[in-house]
Amino acid sequence: MAQLPKAYEHFKRNYPEVWQAYDRLGAAVHDSGPLDKKNRELLKLAMAIGARLEGAVHSHTRRALEAGATAQEICHVVLLGLTTLGFPHTIAALTWVKDDLQDRKHRKKKSRIAAAS
Numbered sequence: 355m356a357q358l359p360k361a362y363e364h365f366k367r368n369y370p371e372v373w374q375a376y377d378r379l380g381a382a383v384h385d386s387g388p389l390d391k392k393n394r395e396l397l398k399l400a401m402a403i404g405a406r407l408e409g410a411v412h413s414h415t416r417r418a419l420e421a422g423a424t425a426q427e428i429c430h431v432v433l434l435g436l437t438t439l440g441f442p443h444t445i446a447a448l449t450w451v452k453d454d455l456q457d458r459k460h461r462k463k464k465s466r467i468a469a470a471s
Contacts, residue, residue, distance in 0.1 A: 392421040
């Protein structure tokens with residue numbers, strides 16, 4: 355799993371008991387229902403988009419990819435917000451998601467080149 359942003363690392367280090375309780379709550383919520391990991395991450399991505407939380411959009415895009423979501427599924431989640439959230443909001447979210455999709459594509463290409471060497 356990717357390293358947490360510095361602000362989160364700082365919080366985790368300075369308030370370990372609160373962080374542990376928060377982490378346990380997150381695990382309990384994820385495990386409390388019938389949705390699989392991929393669908394949970396896609397839904398959390400949608401909520402992050404709706405709340406205009408850029409960092410969370412990046413995080414849940416990466417997590418959705420790790421859970422097996424395709425780029426097409428992730429882009430569909432963004433597009434589903436168009437009529438509810440509006441065009442500018444959707445375009446902003448699409449640029450955030452595309453950053454992570456491009457980064458993943460670049461890392462995969464680099465990995466294939468290194469493996470072929």
